[in-house]
Amino acid sequence: MALPTYASTPQVIWYYTFRGICALIFFFLIAPILVIIPLSFNAENFFTFTPEMLSLSPEGYSTKHYEDFFNTSDWQQAMWNSLKIAPMATLLAVSFGTLAAIGLSSEHVPFRRAIMAVLISPMIVPLIISAAGMYFFYSRIGLQGTYLGVVLAHAALGIPFVIITVTATLVGFDRSLTRAAANMGANPVTTFFRVQMPLILPGVISGALFAFITSFDEVVVVLFVGSAGQKTLPWQMFIGLREQISPTILAVATMLVGISICLLTVVELLRRRSERLRGMSPG
Amino acid sequence: MTDRTTGPDQFTGATPDNALRDADRAEAASGPMLAADGTPLKKSLNRALRRQKMRALMLIAPLLIFILVAFIAPIADMLFRSVENQIVSETLPRTVDSLEDWDHTTGDLPSEGTFRALYVDMFIAAEKKEHTRLGTRLNYEQTGVSSLFRRTGRDVDDFGELYEDQFNDLDAAWEDPMTWARILGDPDWIAEAEGAEAPGPDFVLRDGVETALPTTAEVYSAFAEFTQTEDEDNPLEETPWTLVYTALYWDLMRDGFAYSGPESALVTAAAEAAPGFETVSMQENFVESDKDWGSTAVWSTIQTYAPEYTPGYFLNSVDAQLTPDGIEARPENEQIYGILFKRTIFMSMTITISCILLGYPVAWILANLPMRTANLLMILVLLPFWTSLLVRTSAWKVMLQQQGVINDILVWIGLVDDANRLIMINNQFGTIVAMTHILLPFMILPLYSVMATIPPTYLRAAKSLGANDWTAFWRVYFPQSVPGIGAGSILVFILAIGYYITPEIVGGTTGTFISNRIAYHISSSLNWGLAAALGSILLAAVLILYWAYDRIVGIDNVKLG
Helix, strand or coil: CCCCCCCCHHHHHHHHHHHHHHHHHHHHHHHHHHHHHHHCCECCCCCCCCHHHHCCCHHHECCHHHHHHHHCHHHHHHHHHHHHHHHHHHHHHHHHHHHHHHHHCCCCCCCHHHHHHHHHHHHHCCHHHHHHHHHHHHHHCCCCCCHHHHHHHHHHHHHHHHHHHHHHHHHCCCCHHHHHHHHCCCCHHHHHHHHHHHHHHHHHHHHHHHHHHHHHHCCHHHHHHCCHHHCCHHHHHHHHHHCCCCCHHHHHHHHHHHHHHHHHHHHHHHHHHHHHHHHHCCC | CCHHHHCCCCCCCCCHHHHHHHHHHHHHHHCCCECCCCCEHHHHHHHHHHHHHHHHHHHHHHHHHHHHHHHHHHHHHHHHHCCECHHHHHHCHHHHHHHCCCCHHHCCCCCHHHHHHHHHHHHHHHHCCCHHHHHHHHHCCCCCHHHHHHHHHHHHHHHCHHHHHHHHHHCHHHHCHHHHHHHHECHHHHHHHCCCCCCCCCCCECCCHHHHCHHHHHHHHHHHHHHHHHHCCCHHHCCCCHHHHHHHHHHHHCCCCCCCCCCHHHHHHHHHHHHHCCCCCHHHHHHHHCHHHHCHHHHHHHHHCCCCECCHHHHHHCCEEEECCEEEECCHHHCCHHHHHHHHHHHHHHHHHHHHHHHHHHHHHHHHCCHHHHHHHHHHHHHHHHCCHHHHHHHHHHHHCCCCHHHHHHHHHCCCCHHHCCCCCCCHHHHHHHHHHHHHHHHHHHHHHHHCCCCCHHHHHHHHCCCCHHHHHHHHHHHHHHHHHHHHHHHHHHHHHCCCHHHHHHCCCCCCCHHHHHHHHHHCCCCHHHHHHHHHHHHHHHHHHHHHHHHHCCHHHCCCC
């Protein structure tokens, strides 16, 4: 990719122009996320940089929007709701999803393609359609506006991610290990927890993170399936953006970016570990 | 058992599958092999294979059932709702029956019998407060029906007072609920219900009363059921609806009326007096309540929408409507869904093309830089991918506002006058920019994974054969990257046409998608049938695209992170 020494002038110009274009696109990708971080420390209730901020004077900055977040009952309630819903949905998605992924990856599964298509479908169907269908159906069976309804809906949305990540990990799983364990007298449950599970754990954890972030970020389905009692953090942000826009949203957004960075790091580390393990295994 | 039935050898080692093949080969050489317990080896291996299949299915079953209940059933319910129309025939069953023979083309109003049927249906519906729901439903097809139903629902109570008063004037016994119960109720039921705590045992009609007083028996049963289930009162203690008095009048006036049974003296006396009663036709009553009942338009709407399933919602969602004369396009000024669908597709395509234009160079540079640098730059792609959708949407709101960051910078540089700040939000531009940013990682990642497999030597080979930079790229590199463009484009397009949140926040009125309309119909206009029909059309479009994606890329190749 480096510029060869014999490059002509137009080639040199193009080389640097192209890099410039790419830099601009990267800037486009990352700038909106970076912009909100300093703005969330704005001392004023503005959504733009004040002269004090630009001159980097300390008066221009404050943490009052963060204090606002921690002192407003609406935001606190929303945060607790999110923290109550997402882990439950993740637990459901991961326990069902891991079992099914193990089943799907065994040698003979009748109708494998059809089953896979059904299990992946929550990822394909547009959220607004899932939300509409769930709203209609859950109100028929009395789940609309309940905690359980939201958890079930979010678990369904998270399942495809668990299936995909766990099946991907299982591709590199050496089956002679379970046979060896069985041979040495371990029953299927022991084999699963002592042999298979530790090896596919990275896949399960990254599937869980995907399922968690799906539920934690989800707003369309919870808007319809939930009621005011299940108002989650994204829902509260959505209301704020649509109606009474307040800079507290930027403080929340910044904290969410922090969470995203942590999750991204964990997933990346897990992926590397799983690749390393796969490289070592004889299969 | 041969390879053909069990599939190719996917796994090496001692699986039942492989053992079966071994057994096959051994059998061909030297007769059937026996397992340790004496059964033929093939048989016991087949059993093991079956058990393995069962185990796999057992592992999948809980999730499959979960998804079917929590996700597939709601989707099926939505599809069902888009054609369901039972509300008309459930709320107005008698009217619908009676309208079957009516021909709207003659221009005549339906017969008095139909008006009577409507009176009975309307009265019961108004008591149950169901008439407004039906009015709202029919109002989607013909404006004005909603208020018509509401007004008539209020008036319908008074239509029968005329008869009630005349019966009561004739004999005070008609005011007594017990009189009615004795004429119409089963003696055993009366004995049980007397003194029983409200609502008492379920009403039972007396044998034979249906032949003598058919309409009265029908409406009294409805009254008794309503009293017991809705009001939770004992019918023995409640004066019947005015509807029941009217029905009795109709029955008494019937040709060949004959009655024998409890209270026969009272009934016979009433039957003799009835021809002298003052009377008004139901048609007059209805037309007086609202003159719309005197036009055929309302009646033909009811007749057209009488069937239990209707294509009406789907026709509405393509700017057409079902009229008594067949399918017609809506008037020009009411056509909104065609525009909305076109806009959704146009904007999704614009977003997809912008994603290709921005994603291609980035994917190229990521695929061609040294591993370490590429991994570092990849973070810039993955971080937005992992960041909450609402965070990115709020970021764009902050950036694009008139008092926002971009306008501030432009004013500061001097490109834009402070008084004429650019309007970049609450229009199509805002939606396209924000969604391009949000969906760009979905284009870059598949493009990158395809480009990473294209050997850089091909470009060098092309150049050494005399191609200039452009020819080498366009004739050699680009064709190989087309699968990546295809995969990324379909993915971005599928995601874009179903977007709701971002257009809702930055789209204003001109930058909204069909999904915003669906949400509007669910939560504001409450026209669920239309929302379901619009949703079904969108779902069909997505599934076709998804099928194409599966053909081009394969669903198993979906990768994350």
